[in-house]
Amino acid sequence: MGWFDLKIISRHFDVPQAKDIDYYVEHGGYAAARQAVRMDPAAITTEVKESNLRGRGGAGFPTGIKWGFVPKGAQTVYLVVNADESEPGTFKDRHILFWNPHMLIEGMIIAARALGVKSAYVYMRGEMLREYPVLQTAIDEAYAKGFLGARCFGSDMPLDITIYRGAGAYICGEETALLSSLEGGRGWPRLKPPFPAVKGLWGQPTIVNNVETIANLPWIIEHGGKAFADLGVGRSGGLRIVSVCGHVNRPGVYELPLSVTGRELIEEVCGGIRNGRKVKGVIPGGVSMPLLTEAELDVPFEFDALQTDERIAEVEVQPGVKFDLGGGRTLRTMAGSGGVVVMDDQTDMVSACWRILHFFADESCGQCTPCREGTGWLTKVAKRIDAGQGRPGDVDLMASIADGIAGNTICALGDAAAWPTLAFLTKYRGEFEAKIRSSRFVAEQRAAAEAAASQAVHPGQAGKAVQASKAVQASKAVQQGGVTS
Amino acid sequence: MGTFWLAVGVGAFWLALGASSRVDLVGEPILGFAAAETKVTTKQLSPEIEARIQELWPRFPPQNAAKALCIPVLYLAQQQFGMVDDEVVDLVAARLSLPAAHVKGTATFYTMFNKKPVGRFHLQICTNIACQITGAYGVFDRCKQRLAVENHGTTEDGNVTLSEVECLAACGYGPVAQIAERGKPDIPLYFENLDLERIEKILDALAEGRVPVDLGS
Numbered sequence: 001m002g003w004f005d006l007k008i009i010s011r012h013f014d015v016p017q018a019k020d021i022d023y024y025v026e027h028g029g030y031a032a033a034r035q036a037v038r039m040d041p042a043a044i045t046t047e048v049k050e051s052n053l054r055g056r057g058g059a060g061f062p063t064g065i066k067w068g069f070v071p072k073g074a075q076t077v078y079l080v081v082n083a084d085e086s087e088p089g090t091f092k093d094r095h096i097l098f099w100n101p102h103m104l105i106e107g108m109i110i111a112a113r114a115l116g117v118k119s120a121y122v123y124m125r126g127e128m129l130r131e132y133p134v135l136q137t138a139i140d141e142a143y144a145k146g147f148l149g150a151r152c153f154g155s156d157m158p159l160d161i162t163i164y165r166g167a168g169a170y171i172c173g174e175e176t177a178l179l180s181s182l183e184g185g186r187g188w189p190r191l192k193p194p195f196p197a198v199k200g201l202w203g204q205p206t207i208v209n210n211v212e213t214i215a216n217l218p219w220i221i222e223h224g225g226k227a228f229a230d231l232g233v234g235r236s237g238g239l240r241i242v243s244v245c246g247h248v249n250r251p252g253v254y255e256l257p258l259s260v261t262g263r264e265l266i267e268e269v270c271g272g273i274r275n276g277r278k279v280k281g282v283i284p285g286g287v288s289m290p291l292l293t294e295a296e297l298d299v300p301f302e303f304d305a306l307q308t309d310e311r312i313a314e315v316e317v318q319p320g321v322k323f324d325l326g327g328g329r330t331l332r333t334m335a336g337s338g339g340v341v342v343m344d345d346q347t348d349m350v351s352a353c354w355r356i357l358h359f360f361a362d363e364s365c366g367q368c369t370p371c372r373e374g375t376g377w378l379t380k381v382a383k384r385i386d387a388g389q390g391r392p393g394d395v396d397l398m399a400s401i402a403d404g405i406a407g408n409t410i411c412a413l414g415d416a417a418a419w420p421t422l423a424f425l426t427k428y429r430g431e432f433e434a435k436i437r438s439s440r441f442v443a444e445q446r447a448a449a450e451a452a453a454s455q456a457v458h459p460g461q462a463g464k465a466v467q468a469s470k471a472v473q474a475s476k477a478v479q480q481g482g483v484t485s
Numbered sequence: 486m487g488t489f490w491l492a493v494g495v496g497a498f499w500l501a502l503g504a505s506s507r508v509d510l511v512g513e514p515i516l517g518f519a520a521a522e523t524k525v526t527t528k529q530l531s532p533e534i535e536a537r538i539q540e541l542w543p544r545f546p547p548q549n550a551a552k553a554l555c556i557p558v559l560y561l562a563q564q565q566f567g568m569v570d571d572e573v574v575d576l577v578a579a580r581l582s583l584p585a586a587h588v589k590g591t592a593t594f595y596t597m598f599n600k601k602p603v604g605r606f607h608l609q610i611c612t613n614i615a616c617q618i619t620g621a622y623g624v625f626d627r628c629k630q631r632l633a634v635e636n637h638g639t640t641e642d643g644n645v646t647l648s649e650v651e652c653l654a655a656c657g658y659g660p661v662a663q664i665a666e667r668g669k670p671d672i673p674l675y676f677e678n679l680d681l682e683r684i685e686k687i688l689d690a691l692a693e694g695r696v697p698v699d700l701g702s
Contacts, residue, residue, distance in 0.1 A: 088613045088652040119544075126560075126597045127653055127663065130673035162544040167556055168596035170651065184552035185587065186594040202549050243657060245615040251657030287614055339656065341615055355617045359651055365594075 006231070008219045008239055009212065010255035012100040019134055021141040024102040030147060032221035033109040037155040039221075044114035048217070050225030052237030057082055057173070057210030058286065058337045060236070060303040069197035070115060070205045078206040079111050079120040080182065081214055084166050084173040086125060087286035088359060090339030092241045093211040095253045097124070097131040100215065101138035105161065107214035109152060110221055112159045115207055119160050123178050126167040136163055170363035174411045175208040176200075177365065188365055189411035212241055212338075233258045236303050240335075246342035247274045262297035266342055277344040281428070285336020287356045288416030290315050290423030291343075292333060303335045315419065316426045317403045318396065323422055326407060331419060349428040350435050353421065354382040360417035371414035374405040378421055390436035398432075399425050528572055530580055534561045538580070551581045555591050559598055567667050568599040596650070603646040604639045606691045607665040610679075612649050615656035624660050624684045625649060631688055645691050662687070664696050674701030 012018035012027075024030070036044055049064030070077055081104065085093040096104060108120050124132060139161050142148045150158045164182050171177045172187040179201050181187040200206025216238055220228045229237040240258050242265065245251045249271035256269065262282055266272065273279060279294045284301055292299075292312060299309040306312070312332040315323045322330045343352065361375040378401050381394050398421060406418035425432065436442065538554060545553040558581060562573050569577075569592045578585040592598045599607075608628065612621040628647050632640050639646040655661045658677035664687075666672060676687060676697075683700065690697035 085654045086652055089615055089656050091654045091656050094654045125654065126595070129663075129671040130675070132671075133673060160544065162541075164553075165557070165560065166595070167560065167598060169594060181556070182553065183549065184555035185591050202546060245656035245659065246618055253657070283614075341618075341656070343618060347618055352614060352618065355612070355614055359613055362651060 006239065007255055009096055009100060009103060009215045009241060010253070012103070013095065013253070014099065018099060019101060019138060021102060021138065021145060028222075029102055029218075030106050030153075032218040033106045033147065034153045036110040036113045036221050037152050037157045039113065041114045041116060044110060044221065047220055047225035048114070051216075051220045051228035052225075052232055052235055053213065053216055053220065053228065054236050054303055055210055056212035056216075056240070056338065058087065058288070058334075060335055062235075063209065063213055066197060066209075067111075067115060067207060069195060070207065071198060074116070074205045076204045077115050077117050078201045078204055079108060079115060079117040080175075080178065080201060080206055080208045081108060081120070081122045081211055082173060082175065082178060082208050083122050083124040083128070083131075083211050084178060085211070085337075086170045086173055087288060087337045087339055088356070089245055089283055089341040090243055090286050090337040091245070092243045092253050092338060094125075094128060094131055095243075096211050096215055096241070097128065097135055101135045102142070103215045103218060104135070104211055105138060105142050105148070107217035108161060109147065109159060110217040111207070111209065111214055113157060117207075118158050119162070121182060121201075122161065122163045123172070123182055124163055124165050126165050132163065132165060139163070169365075170359075171365045171411070171413060174413065177411065178208060179206065186365070188367055189413075191410055231257065233300065233302050234304055240301075240338060242301065242338040242340055244270050244340045244342065246340075247277065247344035247347070248272065248342050249274055258302040259300045261300050262292060262340075265301060265340065266297070270342075273342070273344050275344075277346065279342060280345045280347050281343045281349065281352075283339070283341040283343075283420070284333055286339040287341065287359065287420060288412070289336040290331060290333040290419050291341075291427070293427050301335060301338075301340070306333050306335050308332065313426065315422045317399050317422060319429070323403070323406070331422075333423070348386075349424060349431045350382065350386045353424040353428075353432075354379065354386045356420055357382050357417060360413065364413060364417075368409040368414065370405045370408040371417070374401050374414070375417045377401050378405075378417065382421075384441075385432055385435050385439070388435065388439050389441045390432075390439040391441050392436060394436055395425055395429060395432050528566065528576055530558075530562060530576055531565050534558065534565065537561060551583060552587075554581055555583060555588060556595070559588070559592055563598060564668075564670075568602050570600065602639075603665075603667070604643050605667050605694075606644060606696070607646045607648065607667075608662060608687070608691065609648045609650040609653075609664070610662045611651065611653045611655075611660060613652040613656075615652070616659035616661055619659045620680065621660035623681060624662075624679045627681055627684055628688065631685075644694075645688075658702075664691075664701075666696055672696060672698075672701075674698060676701050 017023040045064055045067050053063045054060045055063055083093055112120055147153060148159055148161055152159050166172050169187045172181045174189050175196055176190040177187040196206045196208055198205055231238050236258050239255050241255045243253045248266060254269055281291045283289060283291045284306055296312045299305050299311055314330040314332055317323050325331045357379040361379040364371045364375045366372045378398055381398050384390055385394055402418040402421040405414040541554055541557060542550050558577050559569055562577055563569050566573050574589045574592055575585055578588040610625050612625055632645055632647055634640055634647050636649050653661050653663060655675050655677060660679040662676040662679060664672060687697050
């Protein structure tokens with residue numbers, strides 16, 4: 001399997017000495033940064049544009065183009081590395097931070113040179129207590145060697161890197177929320193535009209890039225943007241780090257070509273499903289992304305393919321009614337953060353859907369009503385279906401709530417709750433309906449209606465007949481999908 | 486006119502009722518602006534925190550540094566006092582010259598700041614999707630049962646607080662837990678691949694008063 005051989009970021013994984021700056025330098029480390037600090041900044045941006053490097057945090061936006069949004073002649077520009085990895089199913093950045101901290105620092109020096117940055121920050125998840133001292137030690141080493149500080153590598157370029165620890169809030173992975181948090185307040189997302197590249201940290205132009213995105217830069221400078229683009233597929237350059245979890249035999253973090261399909265990933269890379277079972281569903285890029293069925297796994301796990309490949313079903317609001325992503329575009333799925341969650345054929349999809357929604361309800365920052373209220377209601381309805389208390393119409397109710405959230409919020413957390421919900425309902429609708437059919441609520445309603453009806457047939461008193469008709473009406477109202485309690 | 490005077494009358498009665506009941510409950514006048522100034526606290530931020538503030542301050546633009554330090558100082562204060570209650574909020578606000586409302590709003594936004602006291606050990610178990618489908622609720626229920634607490638509850642002896650938490654970014658090795666110990670530096674370990682046997686061992690160790698570092702990674 002030749003395509004396994006090349007490693008860019010993961011070549012230092014599981015090598016404990018790689019955290020040590022001397023080992024890293026001996027193995028070619030910091031050569032690209034040393035070269036970059038004497039390069040024309042525009043030439044670095046050109047290489048990055050040519051490399052087709054796309055943001056690895058989730059959106060897959062071309063990095064070079066993002067950099068290009070910084071206004072020309074800006075005096076103060078900030079670089080912020082998003083190390084707030086908390087998308088369920090994703091655990092690659094934590095791996096990079098722990099095993100390869102110097103590659104991140106080197107990438108930051110390169111990005112800082114291209115953007116004219118003097119102060120850079122790493123916004124790191126508060127829970128990453130193992131990675132924080134590792135990265136801090138690496139930064140201290142780089143200062144001691146003169147790679148960071150007033151004169152990086154003896155050049156005229158100054159750069160300070162500061163770690164800023166988050167304190168437990170998923171929303172801070174959203175770039176504008178991250179900036180609000182870094183400024184020392186609640187992690188509340190901001191309306192875009194203005195985009196951070198124009199008006200970000202403390203109102204200054206700011207580039208926020210993911211850990212993996214930045215860690216790819218040394219290789220791009222060393223080998224050229226074109227070589228990186230050639231490793232990729234179409235408009236996506238380079239390799240991709242995916243983290244695979246769930247019911248596979250070998251979960252873990254793998255750096256792979258973008259052409260690898262879901263089926264190859266599960267069967268060849270991860271050794272298949274545990275206990276010889278079959279796949280039921282796969283989340284391709286963190287729980288915000290619509291999941292795939294077993295039949296949809298032959299598509300490469302690449303940004304564009306996952307969005308457009310017709311082998312993946314479009315997400316629907318109702319059977320036959322496609323979800324509108326805006327401007328008539330439909331939604332299949334997206335590559336997201338590279339966090340792959342594999343579920344075997346024994347997984348209860350209603351229960352999985354409930355737990356994902358519970359997460360989003362917990363993490364909604366509360367600014368926008370559709371998200372704050374909608375995620376709460378979605379969780380309640382999903383939970384009652386899961387708990388055997390589902391009501392006829394609940395599936396449509398969930399879809400209508402999800403459709404009401406999507407596209408109506410400041411940030412993407414609302415969409416992140418709505419999209420997978422609609423995907424669960426589109427692809428596993430039968431499981432939800434089966435749970436509702438066998439729910440205690442439905443059984444009780446049916447029993448009440450039958451009892452009332454039999455009373456109505458043999459009316460002992462006039463009042464009973466009235467009661468019966470009320471019970472039948474209530475039963476009908478429930479079937480039409482009203483939430484009455 | 487009658488309605489107007491009725492409204493005034495009800496309003497006056499309501500004010501009187503509100504004022505008197507507040508005096509009764511708190512034992513001081515409601516318009517006591519002096520109350521905030523005279524509040525006595527014995528708590529003080531440690532010299533270590535002061536040193537860290539001096540170290541971090543130049544890392545931010547001068548006009549933004551105080552606010553930017555809000556979260557780092559809350560962290561340090563929590564390490565010192567075990568939690569971030571209103572008294573700690575006031576201390577941090579006073580030190581950084583920030584409105585207490587801002588500091589409290591920030592502290593309550595983030596889950597890692599404990600607004601209530603927690604036990605000596607804080608056992609945090611992820612039950613998010615990847616951990617859920619590999620058995621986290623079984624592990625969590627076993628903890629609840631053995632510690633005789635509900636989610637976010639503390640054992641009667643104050644030894645362990647149990648919390649269900651969201652994704653810890655170790656999804657390939659679930660179910661995963663993290664343990665914090667009061668007064669000790671943050672423990673750089675996760676407890677991975679938990680099952681009923683491993684969680685029993687962890688609970689045994691906590692009952693003995695130690696973090697089972699040998700089980701962590």
